[in-house]
Amino acid sequence: MRAASFFSDDQQQQITTLTEHLDTQALLWLSGYLAGLARNRTLPGQASATGARIQAPAQPVSAPQDGSGHRITVIYGSQTGNAKRQAEALWEACQEAGAPVRLVRADQYPTRELKDETLLYVVISTQGEGDPPDDAIGFVEFLKGRRAPRLQQLKFAVLGLGDSSYPEFCGIAQQLDARLAELGAERLQAAGMADVDIETVAAPWRQAALAWIRQHALADTGGAGAPAPTGGAQAPSPGQARAVTREQPIPAELLANQRITGRGSEKAIHHLELSLAENGLSYQAGDALGVWPVQDDALVERILEATGLDPAQTVPCQGEERPLGEWLKMRRELTVLTRPFIAAHAERAGHAGLAGLLQAESRHELAALMSENQVLDILQRYPAPWSACDLVSSLRVLAPRLYSIASSPSLYEDEVHLAVASVAYERDGQPRWGVASRHLCSLAEGDTLPVYIEANERFRLPDDGRCDILMIGAGTGVAPFRAFVQERQARGDAGRNWLFFGNPHFQTDFLYQTEWQQALKQGSLHRIDLAFSRDQADKIYVQHRLLEQGAEVYKWIESGGRVYVCGDAARMAPDVQQALLQIAQRHGGLGEEAARSWLETLASQGRYVRDVY
Known part of the structure; x- marks a missing residue:
């Protein structure tokens, strides 16, 4: 049967070659797979199956060609959604400029298309100790591998997102930037390396990209490209509630x-339950808050004591003026060390040993210092003079924290539940804690806090309710699986x-x-398999339980099951991956x-997905 209105002769031949030797079961599986692809590739501006409006495409969207090449x-490659948001911002700006663009x-x-690209922008985050985000592992490996093509025709720019509290700051972005140039591509602008105060780097990087696009990519059409695909961010109609975003959160009780x-x-x-009844937020199982x-x-008082500064002193920074105490309490990271702060403090303290940790050969020692200490530890251990303005400028901007949602929206329509591990310990006889967990776990009923939903489009339940799922989590990594089981039951x-599931003691x-x-x-x-690591002489973790049930695990996966992993990225997730191999x-x-x-x-099929941190 010929589907002339949809396929070219070449495409029809490929379909015939693919399907002519498949049996009935294989054809049925393929039809379901293709239907799933069709659902995922809903064009921006169209309604999804649930009626929700899609703001930007998660899958390739072909852009019209204007003949200019x-x-x-x-x-984009994104673990927590930040890189995705930055890529969408560039995509939307290109559309507004009339440039033919796809996201x-x-x-x-499709990596086979790389050899034909002429203008490429890559927005990618770096995870943990210099790893790519899960959705970019294959792309990064392809680009770094022997199969990557020569790219003399390509012009490119890279925006990296990272965390300067890790030694390998924006490492993946730096590697891709260098590799694209090595393959013969022309770098249009220096790679952007954004810390958690993303916009300070991303905004000028994006402006430079758009300036080049307007001057060069649209030159052949007099500054206006072919009509852009429909979709993108929708302007709110009169009376419509404002969008709730990272930058514009909304209070939840x-x-x-x-x-x-x-x-x-x-x-x-702690198990926390927050009300969404008054703010209109909605989410899906697998999302984060x-x-x-x-x-x-x-902690603020101890920082002020260590520096001898006045909390009431007005400090101008980044176009704002606030009392120093307010900067420290509301706007700056105090529990996380970063390379820039260590460098600035080492210079003020005149401490060669501290400065030496910033050298490449000392990366492991630096990583240990940053993981085991906070800002207060450095201020107390290496006394140095600070002005209020310099301190605020050198400290990193306070960033929101993401927590996997532990409830089903079908079961708890107006609520969101979290499982939060309170981080608290002592350093030199003084208390230390994590900023968000300390704040959350000390809240009382009736208190409010600013929140937003961070969609996690890769960490989703299968559309096909007949599909089996395997869920692997340790500690609070079990949170999204509580939501999964509730949602599957409700559906x-x-x-x-x-x-x-694993934890220390039963x-x-x-x-x-x-x-x-x-x-x-x-x-x-x-089924449930438990690994309580400290209840016997030999430590038992979730990866050991996986290996014990290996034959059945493999059978579930090979019969179409999906594997979900949530929890610690440094130890648990790699150990689970090794067990699966x-x-x-x-x-x-x-x-x-x-x-x-x-x-x-x-x-690549979305049947092995991770939500790790």
Whole structure:
């Protein structure tokens, strides 16, 4: 049967070649897969299946060609949504300028098209110790590998997002910027390296990009390109509520704050319930809640004591004037060390040893210093004079924290639940804590805090309710799986749910124990495997339970199941990945390279996804 209105002769031949030897089951699977692609590739401005308006495309959207050879491609790789937002901002600006542009998430970019690109902008974050975001792993590996083509025809620019509290600041962006140039591409502007105060770097980078586009990419059409694709950000209609964003959060009232670890536990984990009834926020299972914290008064006082500065002194910075105490409490990071602050303090203190940690050969020592100490520790250990203005300028801007949502919107329509681990310890006999967890866990019922929803489009339940899912989480990494099980039950999904959960002790650290037991009894949870690491002589973690059940795990995956991982990015997530590779080799008969290819294929299909931090 010929579908002449949709396919060219070449495309029709490819379809025939692909399908002529497939049996009925394979064709049915393929039809479902293609239907899923169609749902994901809804064009901007069209309504989704749920009726929600899509603001920007998550999948490739073809831009019209104007004959000038200057179609713009914007590729993004984003772990928490910040890089996605910056890429969308550039995409929208290009549309407003009339430039033909497409926006593509890195894991959906057809790498075979790279050799034909002429104008490319890459917006990418760096995770942890210099790793790419999960949705860009394949793209980064392709670009760094031997299959990457020569790119003499390409002009490009890179915007990196990172965290200067890690030694490998914007490392992935720097690598891609260097690699594209190495492949022969022409760099249009210096790579932008944005810390958590993203706009201070991203805004001028974006302005420079647009200036070049207007001057060169649109020159052949007199400054106006072909009509831009419809969609993008929609202007609010009169009376419409303003958008709730990272920069414009909205207050949510605390309904409940309950510690859910037992007496004697080394972890203080709280279950929080917040009301959305008055602010109109909505979310999906798998999303995160962004929370803007404030610094504890006691910590602010200690910072002021260590510097000898007056909290009432007015300090101008970044176009604002505020009392120093307000800058420290509301606008600056005090619990996180960064390279710029260490460099500035080392210079003031005249301490060669501290300055020496900033050298490349001392990266491990620097990483240890930054992970084990806070701003106050450096101020006390290496006394140095600071002016109020210099201190505010050298400290990093306070950023919101993201917490995986632990509730189903179908079950709790007007609420959002969180599982928050309170970070608290002592350093030299003095208390130290994490800014957000300290703030959240100390809230009382009726208190409010500014929040917004951070959509996590990759960490979603399957549309097909018959699909089996395996959920792997340790500690508060179990939070989104509470939401998943609730949502699957509310939807009446027929697929099986298997949870792997780990924590130190059964008696004190079995988070949501009664709920999991009830879910097993009701049949909304089909299997649970537990790893309480400190309840026996040999430590047992979730990866060990995976290996123990390897044959069944492999069977679930090979029959179409999806694997979700949530939790610690430094240890748990890599260990789980290694366990999955071993399972593929032991129970699938795959070699080492074939096992890696198997897991990469699962990731590219959205069947192995991670929400790690």
